[in-house]
Amino acid sequence: TQLLEQSPQFLSIQEGENLTVYCNSSSVFSSLQWYRQEPGEGPVLLVTVVTGGEVKKLKRLTFQFGDARKDSSLHITAAQPGDTGLYLCAGFAGKSTFGDGTTLTVKP
Amino acid sequence: DAGVTQSPTHLIKTRGQQVTLRCSPKSGHDTVSWYQQALGQGPQFIFQYYEEEERQRGNFPDRFSGHQFPNYSSELNVNALLLGDSALYLCASSWDVTYEQYFGPGTRLTVT
Numbered sequence: 001t002q003l004l005e006q007s008p009q010f011l012s013i014q015e016g017e018n019l020t021v022y023c024n025s026s027s028v029f030s031s032l033q034w035y036r037q038e039p040g041e042g043p044v045l046l047v048t049v050v051t052g053g054e055v056k057k058l059k060r061l062t063f064q065f066g067d068a069r070k071d072s073s074l075h076i077t078a079a080q081p082g083d084t085g086l087y088l089c090a091g092f093a094g095k096s097t098f099g100d101g102t103t104l105t106v107k108p
Numbered sequence: 109d110a111g112v113t114q115s116p117t118h119l120i121k122t123r124g125q126q127v128t129l130r131c132s133p134k135s136g137h138d139t140v141s142w143y144q145q146a147l148g149q150g151p152q153f154i155f156q157y158y159e160e161e162e163r164q165r166g167n168f169p170d171r172f173s174g175h176q177f178p179n180y181s182s183e184l185n186v187n188a189l190l191l192g193d194s195a196l197y198l199c200a201s202s203w204d205v206t207y208e209q210y211f212g213p214g215t216r217l218t219v220t
Contacts, residue, residue, distance in 0.1 A: 004150075033209075040216070095141075096153060098143075098153075099150050
């Protein structure tokens with residue numbers, strides 16, 4: 001069974017701070033996706049990383065895929081209240097396996 | 109370009125009843141996957157449909173069944189509902205079995 005562990009489970013920070021959330025597994029994935037989900041809505045795809053060691057930037061968000069394609073991180077610079085939400089990672093190996101997410105709250 | 113749509117938005121059922129949820133994929137997508145998301149957890153994979161056949165299945169009992177139609181839309185059926193089936197049911201579509209899935213807004217099912 002493939003498992004994805006996300007940490008921390010909850011994160012509450014002040015506007016302007018930086019943060020990193022992690023997604024770890026003992027399994028190798030052919031790709032990994034990060035999603036952001038608002039309460040009562042479906043997840044929205046942020047990025048897909050495919051190559052080990054790959055780094056992708058999306059404005060203030062930086063995503064990294066581990067060299068062994070087993071883990072990933074999401075770094076947010078100068079967080080804003082609009083970044084508040086549930087951040088989910090999903091590893092793909094024939095089918096998608098999701099972690100339980102990191103709930104981020106950014107206080108103004 | 110319409111994204112993934114799901115109906116109904118909310119549903120309340122009684123234990124033991126049966127329910128059908130519907131999903132229309134994003135234009136150009138031919139693969140539909142269904143997920144169950146309990147409160148405070150990540151989505152759990154139920155099954156995936158491609159070319160009107162169940163292609164893969166997660167660890168869900170046979171009470172959960174589905175169907176895909178020639179226009180690629182899909183239904184999720186749950187029989188003999190249990191209280192534990194209360195969750196947000198998400199549909200995601202993709203082109204073939206590529207990993208880039210796009211999710212619908214979900215159907216909130218409450219079983220009383």
